[in-house]
Amino acid sequence: MEETLKIIVLVKHVPDAQLDRHLNGADYTTDRAESILSELDEYALEAALQLTEAQGGKGAGHQVIALSMGPAGAANAIKKSLQIGATEGVHLKDDALAGSDAAATSLALAATVRYLSAGSPVDLILTGMASTDGETSLVPAQLAERLGLPQVTFASELEISAGRITARRDSDTHYDTIEAPLPAVVSVTDQINEPRFPNFKGIIAAKRKTIITLSLADIGVNPAEVGLSGSWTAVQNAEPRPPRTAGTIITDEGDAGIQLVDFLAAQKLL
Amino acid sequence: MANVLVFIDNQSPTLKKSSLELLTIARTLGEPVAAFNGEFNDDVAAALSSYGVTAVYRPGSADLDDYLVAPKAAYLAEAVAATGAGTVLIENSSDGKEIAARLGIKLGAGVVTDVVGVEADGGAHKSVLAGSYKTVCRATTPVSILTVKANSVTPEPAPTATTPESVTIEVPAAATANAARITGRSNKATSGRPDLLDARIVVAGGRGVDGDFGPVEELADALGAAVGASRAATDAGWISHDAQVGQTGKTVSPELYISAGISGAVQQKAGMQTAKVIVAINNDAESPVFEIADFGIVGDLFEVLPQATAEIKKRKG
Numbered sequence: 001m002e003e004t005l006k007i008i009v010l011v012k013h014v015p016d017a018q019l020d021r022h023l024n025g026a027d028y029t030t031d032r033a034e035s036i037l038s039e040l041d042e043y044a045l046e047a048a049l050q051l052t053e054a055q056g057g058k059g060a061g062h063q064v065i066a067l068s069m070g071p072a073g074a075a076n077a078i079k080k081s082l083q084i085g086a087t088e089g090v091h092l093k094d095d096a097l098a099g100s101d102a103a104a105t106s107l108a109l110a111a112t113v114r115y116l117s118a119g120s121p122v123d124l125i126l127t128g129m130a131s132t133d134g135e136t137s138l139v140p141a142q143l144a145e146r147l148g149l150p151q152v153t154f155a156s157e158l159e160i161s162a163g164r165i166t167a168r169r170d171s172d173t174h175y176d177t178i179e180a181p182l183p184a185v186v187s188v189t190d191q192i193n194e195p196r197f198p199n200f201k202g203i204i205a206a207k208r209k210t211i212i213t214l215s216l217a218d219i220g221v222n223p224a225e226v227g228l229s230g231s232w233t234a235v236q237n238a239e240p241r242p243p244r245t246a247g248t249i250i251t252d253e254g255d256a257g258i259q260l261v262d263f264l265a266a267q268k269l270l
Numbered sequence: 271m272a273n274v275l276v277f278i279d280n281q282s283p284t285l286k287k288s289s290l291e292l293l294t295i296a297r298t299l300g301e302p303v304a305a306f307n308g309e310f311n312d313d314v315a316a317a318l319s320s321y322g323v324t325a326v327y328r329p330g331s332a333d334l335d336d337y338l339v340a341p342k343a344a345y346l347a348e349a350v351a352a353t354g355a356g357t358v359l360i361e362n363s364s365d366g367k368e369i370a371a372r373l374g375i376k377l378g379a380g381v382v383t384d385v386v387g388v389e390a391d392g393g394a395h396k397s398v399l400a401g402s403y404k405t406v407c408r409a410t411t412p413v414s415i416l417t418v419k420a421n422s423v424t425p426e427p428a429p430t431a432t433t434p435e436s437v438t439i440e441v442p443a444a445a446t447a448n449a450a451r452i453t454g455r456s457n458k459a460t461s462g463r464p465d466l467l468d469a470r471i472v473v474a475g476g477r478g479v480d481g482d483f484g485p486v487e488e489l490a491d492a493l494g495a496a497v498g499a500s501r502a503a504t505d506a507g508w509i510s511h512d513a514q515v516g517q518t519g520k521t522v523s524p525e526l527y528i529s530a531g532i533s534g535a536v537q538q539k540a541g542m543q544t545a546k547v548i549v550a551i552n553n554d555a556e557s558p559v560f561e562i563a564d565f566g567i568v569g570d571l572f573e574v575l576p577q578a579t580a581e582i583k584k585r586k587g
């Protein structure tokens with residue numbers, strides 16, 4: 001076959017959506033005490049593994065690099081990715097990154113991608129469809145813009161051939177086929193595949209894989225460009241949403257449909 | 271007054287309600303100017319003038335829709351430069367957010383997404399973490415970019431109509447050179463119902479509909495509502511994935527969300543918790559959906575929905 005693929009998968013360590021989540025401190029950053037690998041990133045990792053397996057797999061020398069930015073706990077997301085099948089892990093960790101918004105995060109990630117491209121160019125950067133917390137879909141789009149790359153979002157099918165990526169994307173009114181030259185940033189939906197679970201062999205193999213830890217100095221980023229000082233947005237004020245005022249709950253005794261319409265009429269919603 | 275640039279990406283013969291909402295907000299912040307893309311006709315021109323737009327910018331190239339967002343962001347960057355706008359308002363669709371994201375990098379401007387209200391001084395209200403916190407956010411840069419959710423304000427025409435000047439903005443040729451291009455398209459059958467993101471009312475069904483969306487659709491049609499669904503319902507193939515509301519589906523904030531046969535998992539709540547009024551119908555009194563319902567009915571949706579539909583039809587005559 002042709003050349004080997006070098007794919008970076010952005011994996012994120014997020015608060016477990018099943019637990020109560022909190023905003024902390026004067027700058028209202030998310031509390032990540034109880035965090036997990038973002039479920040949506042598992043689809044991106046699976047897509048990366050399938051793309052490389054379709055072209056000969058690990059033996060063929062393809063690289064699937066799980067990259068995460070964040071405090072010590074982010075290493076858990078990388079470890080899990082290595083167990084699932086990523087070939088390498090990279091952890092961008094620096095105290096100065098705390099409080100980074102999407103603009104600052106994308107700056108740090110862009111510098112990391114450039115750093116990782118030094119030996120051989122990166123072909124593809126894969127992400128999940130949106131992080132399950134916080135600033136949604138901005139980071140991948142901003143990363144693509146900073147690197148001057150095309151971005152294909154919400155791919156529900158993906159193919160690579162002859163230096164191009166072809167994706168299928170669904171919208172409400174149509175299905176599109178999207179093409180872009182590589183390298184590209186691609187986000188995949190939760191419809192693209194069924195992510196595999198780490199198996200015993202994977203867990204053992206992951207122990208032999210290394211996680212490279214990088215600091216801002218390693219990737220040549222000035223700490224003032226990231227974190228709260230490098231962010232272009234600020235949270236001024238945050239308060240827990242008042243619990244919705246307790247509603248009226250009735251049990252249907254044969255006329256609940258009528259009562260529903262009365263309620264809608266009273267709320268001027270008809 | 272400072273210019274406020276509203277991006278209107280129009281894909282239909284008339285302006286969407288959400289575009290009118292953006293223009294309404296723009297007037298509270300300064301002088302509204304529109305960066306327009308898509309279908310332009312007399313109705314559109316009349317709407318822009320009745321909403322007080324003082325200038326309409328249009329792209330010099332007609333092929334922006336052949337690509338994913340990047341060239342639109344390049345066009346908007348030129349429009350911001352031409353208008354000197356300090357605030358840019360964009361709709362909060364997934365495309366809208368990506369355009370905002372790229373534009374932010376081009377301009378060195380902060381982006382706030384999922385905005386539900388804007389104060390005169392630019393403070394943007396949004397809720398985060400699946401609606402569990404309400405925050406006020408602000409761009410700290412000279413230009414701020416806000417993506418605003420539909421149904422955030424009631425659209426209101428300006429007190430006096432304007433005669434907007436028309437300006438063409440050349441899109442840099444480089445904008446399309448390295449962009450992802452749409453090379454094929456096949457249309458899906460359309461339902462004729464309102465767009466889920468825009469709709470004033472959403473009626474959603476979950477696993478409880480047990481394969482039959484009929485009662486949900488009939489109530490939706492009686493109310494002029496869009497149809498939504500939980501992931502359990504879309505995964506089962508009972509309804510198209512486009513109808514999915516939630517973390518991996520659409521985020522809606524309609525005036526009324528009627529949830530039928532949905533348990534109210536966090537990932538579902540993430541997409542609908544900011545609805546103004548929530549009605550839940552579920553036959554399990556312990557279901558968590560009742561914790562967020564303004565009006566809850568413990569009952570069988572196959573009894574309650576048809577009865578409500580018949581009653582609405584009767585009252586509407």
Ligand SMILES: Cc1cc2nc3c(=O)[nH]c(=O)nc-3n(C[C@H](O)[C@H](O)[C@H](O)COP(=O)(O)OP(=O)(O)OC[C@H]3O[C@@H](n4cnc5c(N)ncnc54)[C@H](O)[C@@H]3O)c2cc1C
Binds near residue numbers: 478515532533552
């Ligand atoms: C990464 C990830 C992303 C996800 N994203 C989403 C998302 O975007 N949107 C989403 O919705 N979910 C999402 N989920 C799934 C979510 O966790 C729940 O599994 C899902 O919302 C459950 O759907 P449901 O409420 O329809 O089904 P169930 O939880 O099975 O609830 C069905 C309800 O119907 C009631 N019922 C049954 N029969 C009747 C009847 N005849 N009349 C009245 N009530 C009846 C039952 O009492 C029950 O409460 C996601 C999960 C993950 C892991």
